[in-house]
Amino acid sequence: MDNLSYWRPQQREKLWDMLESGKHVWDLVIVGGGVTGAGILREAVRYGLKALLVEKRDFAWGASSKSSKMVHGGLRYLASGQLSLTRHSVRERQRLLEEAPGLVEPLNFLMGHYRGEFPPGFIFQRVLDVYDRMAGARNHEAFRPEQAAYLAPGINAEGLRSLSRFGDAVTDDARLVLKILRQGVAEGGVAVNYCGAREVVRVNGRLHGVVLHDAIADRNCEVRARVVVNATGAWSDQLRMQEGVGAQIRPLRGSHLVLPQWRLPVAYAVSGFHPDDKRPVFAFPWEGVTVVGTTDLDHTQDMEQDVSISAAEMDYLMRGVNHMFPSLGLQPEEIMCTYSGIRPVVSSGAADPSKEKREHSIWNDNGLISVAGGKLTTFRLIALDVLQEAARYLDGVAFNASDARVFANGAPPYSQECGVSASVYRRLCGRYGSAGASMLEKDKERLRPITGTNLLWGEIDHALQNESVVHLDDLMLRRTRLGLLAPNGAEAMLEEIGRRCQRYLGWSEAVWRDEANRYRNLFQRHFGVPGVTIINNDAAQAQRKTEETGA
Structure with missing residues (x-):
């Protein structure tokens, strides 16, 4: 059976039956469906390993969907003398740009x-x-x-000497x-969302497996x-503490503002x-929007709740962007939405969160291998x-570090007959691979743009049919x-x-209403603007006020 078929609607029961059958001994069970876990799954199947990835919420639910979106070469790390991290980041950035x-x-x-x-400019140029x-x-x-x-x-422009x-x-x-x-799944791996790891199982002290929990x-x-990999990012300590290991992670919150591009029209990333x-x-x-970021402070809120920007962070970012663009007079009421993620930084005890190193660390607790830190790139x-x-x-297992491509070639060359511009075709194939091209071969109604965005309605249909959407917020x-x-x-x-x-x-009409209300509540509480009602939902507003009071 094609493992990608498990991501299609009404296929979750078959996937659970396969897991529950106990027929498989997995070489690797990867806990965590962010970019780190995904990367491990992809590389594991390259070496013929039988690999299962589980994520207790949705794929990319944590920092991997709430980052600053940068695939950067680590210029900041070069300035602080972290030459190795910069060198690796630059090379991986170039690889991703090409692939x-x-x-x-x-x-x-x-x-x-x-x-x-x-x-000064002349030093920065060097x-x-x-x-x-x-x-x-x-x-x-x-x-x-x-x-x-x-x-x-x-x-x-006040005091401006030069620009780089x-x-x-x-x-x-x-x-x-x-x-x-x-x-990774196309090449033999298995990945399931809303399925967490409850505990590691040991027999006579040796790792034997893991207990999974289906949240649905x-x-x-x-x-x-044979091996369990803990790639849960800012939550890495939770599984390790079951093994009697002390906390290693310093959760740092990074928050961002999303503004209409017409109010902050930048063609560059202005720093x-x-x-x-x-x-x-x-x-x-x-x-099609403008993002402003970011903060870097200790996250002391409940780690089991989705993270939210604070009023103080919003004010901080507004002061920062208005300092950079004083003539625009940007106001909080103009913010479209916000988002915040938790960086899984390995603690060194630095007083200033921004002084913590960003390299990754790996710990081996007798077959439970945990990884945290590092960058998206x-x-x-x-x-x-x-x-x-x-x-x-x-x-x-013969393991030699490979330099092979991460992504397979698959999309055919662009043709005007496909019905979209070359830039739209490039975008679709970049995101969906060969599925992006086949998306255009179906009902032409799918080529209809979603008003005010660069998305097509066909992308909504594709996600619903092929990408393990469980809740409305997964899609949105x-x-x-x-x-x-x-x-x-x-x-x-x-x-x-x-x-x-x-x-x-x-979904029935009743299920849809529940999902729509769930999404509205979540969006207002965790992607909204403190003090501003984005979606008129009284329950969401009340919940947000309660959380802010208790934070």
Whole structure:
């Protein structure tokens, strides 16, 4: 059976029956469906390992859908002397740009150099020389202050001495995770969402397997495993503490604002320093909106709840962006939505969260291998390090770190006959591979754009039919980013989306109403703007106030 078929509607029961049967002894059970877990699954099947990935919520539910969207080469780490991390990041960025055009795309950064601020332009240009040498191509230049108005209209001109442009990359992080997962599943892996790991099972002290919990049907089963990999990010300590190991993770919250592009029209990712604490702040174009980020502070809220921006963080980011673009006069009421993620940083005890190192760490607790830290860009290298450690328990597995492609070639060349522009075709194939091309061969109604976004209705249909959508927020916030890109969480599109959910998922009218209300509550509480009603839902507002009071 094609393992991708388990992601289709009404196939979950067959998947659970297979797990419950106990017929399989898995070489690897990977706990965690973010970019790290997805990367491990993809690399594991390359070596012929029987690999199962479980995620107790949805794929990319955590930081892997709530990052700053950057596939960057680690310029910040170069400035702090972390040369190895920068070198690896630059090379992996270039690999992803080559392998996933349409999903990972070049993005130019623009940084202003102001009187009295470090670094001055001439020093920063020397740093960029080193950065580009690592990438193997020059991709930076300097500009005079009088050119600023053309490069970034509205940018703060007071005290501006020069500007620097340099190249990096941007992605849709949740779609990147789905693309990696799909590649791993297509080559023999199994991945299931809303299925968590309750506990590791040992027999006479040796790892024997793991107890899984199906969050949808509220049932358990035990599966056999030779190795269990704990790739749960900011939640990594939870499984390790069952083994009697102390906490290692420092959860750091990073929050972002999403604004209409017409209110903050940037063609570059414009970077500057916050007037309060000199931390980096940036505004960049993404999927037809403008994103402003980010904060970096200890997350002390309930780790079992979806994370939310605080009023203080929102004010901080608004001060930062209005300092960079003082003439625009941006107001909180103009924010479309917000999002926050928890970075799984390995604690060193640094007083300042921003001073913590961002490299990944691996721990081996007698067959329970845990990994945390690292960056979105370097998921492949992290996966290879984990598998190197796992190989100690996998007799007969020939493991040599591979430099093969992450993603298979599959999409045919563009033709005008497909009915969309070359840029739309590139985007679809980047996100969905050969499925993006076949999407265009079906009902031409699927080519209809979703108003105000760069999405097609065919993407909604594809996700519902092929990508393990369990709840409405899976579709709105991760399979597509429609909830972030359309006003009011895409409230105006919900009626049409409801018809499609009922058609493809078999939801009754009552189930649809429950899912729509669940989504509205979640969006207002965790993607809304403190003090501003985005979706008029009294229950969501009341819940948000309760959480903020107790935070």
